[in-house]
Amino acid sequence: MKKVLLLGDSIRMGYDDYVKEELDGKCEVVYDAEDNGRFAAYTLWQANQMFKHHGHFDVVHWNNGYWDMNIEAPMTEAMHPVEEYVHFLKRIIKLCRENGAKIIFATTTPILEPGMAADNTGTQADSINYNNEWVELYNDAAKKLMAEENIPVNDLYALCKEGEHYYKCPDMLHLTEEGYRKCAKQAANMILKELGEA
Numbered sequence: 001m002k003k004v005l006l007l008g009d010s011i012r013m014g015y016d017d018y019v020k021e022e023l024d025g026k027c028e029v030v031y032d033a034e035d036n037g038r039f040a041a042y043t044l045w046q047a048n049q050m051f052k053h054h055g056h057f058d059v060v061h062w063n064n065g066y067w068d069m070n071i072e073a074p075m076t077e078a079m080h081p082v083e084e085y086v087h088f089l090k091r092i093i094k095l096c097r098e099n100g101a102k103i104i105f106a107t108t109t110p111i112l113e114p115g116m117a118a119d120n121t122g123t124q125a126d127s128i129n130y131n132n133e134w135v136e137l138y139n140d141a142a143k144k145l146m147a148e149e150n151i152p153v154n155d156l157y158a159l160c161k162e163g164e165h166y167y168k169c170p171d172m173l174h175l176t177e178e179g180y181r182k183c184a185k186q187a188a189n190m191i192l193k194e195l196g197e198a
Contacts, residue, residue, distance in 0.1 A: 002195050005050055005101070006031035007043050007092075008063035011109055011156070011183070014175055018184030019061075019191070026197065030054055039067035039079050040088035047092055051099045059194050060101045061154065061187055062092065065108030065142075066173070069134040078134070082141050089145055102194045105146050106154040106187065107139045109175065110166045117173035130173055154190050156183050 004027050006016045013036060020029040030050065037043040043064050051057070068080040068088075080088065089105075096103050111132040139157055146153050160166045160179060167179025175183070 002027040002058040002197075003054070003056065004029045004191055004195075005047075005054070005057040005060045006062070006187075007047055007050070007060060008037045008106065009039075009043075009066055010036050010174060011066070012037060012063055012106075014180040015184040015187065018181050019187050022184055022188035023191065026192065027058070027195065030057070036067075037062075037064065040064040040085055040092065041080070042067075044088055044092050044095065047095055051095070056099060057096075057101045059104065059191050060096045061104040061106060061191055063106035063108065063154075063156070064089070064092075065135065065138050066128065066130065069108075069138050071129050082138055085138055086141050086145055089142060093145075093149055093151065103151045104154050104187075104190050104194060105142060105151055106183075107142065107157040108135050109156050109160045109179075109183075111135055112166050112168050112172055115172055117171040128173060152190060152194065154187055156186070159183065159186055 004023065006012055006019060006029065016031040023029050032046060035046065037046055043062065068085045069078050071078055093103060111130045114131045117128045117130065143153055159182060163179060167175045169176055
């Protein structure tokens with residue numbers, strides 16, 4: 001059976017179970033249910049651990065963005081300015097290819113309005129700042145890189161833009177169950193296409 005790896009931040013953690021459900025009986029879906037992929041440098045480390053412990057994957061579906069673009073006080077700039085973000089995306093691509101995996105990159109979902117949210121996926125609540133201009137900047141940089149690398153893009157940004165309130169929860173950052181299910185359906189369809197089973 002073909003193996004699929006899901007990587008990424010808390011948006012991925014919201015849809016990973018649904019992707020597994022969509023692909024049940026068609027391929028094995030692996031992800032870290034306990035650990036958020038956070039920013040791209042952390043996802044690089046996490047991907048390496050997954051390859052080390054699980055071996056070959058046929059497809060890696062992955063996203064990063066919110067943690068990279070976040071400006072967490074007292075810092076005054078993003079955790080990874082866009083150039084650093086692209087640098088780590090390139091390293092993740094290289095690692096996946098060295099391990100023989102096809103790649104699908106998922107864009108960061110849109111922000112309904114600028115603000116702040118409490119992200120409780122870690123051991124403590126951290127302030128997450130968000131602004132849709134940042135999302136578009138980072139998505140554009142990622143899409144440019146993926147085009148250069150001939151990597152298909154799962155445009156979750158465009159998908160969520162179509163929904164009422166962009167499928168956002170009251171925290172204005174994470175998605176509703178409907179949003180996560182729609183993301184999962186689109187991800188699963190793209191995975192099957194990459195596996196040649198769509």
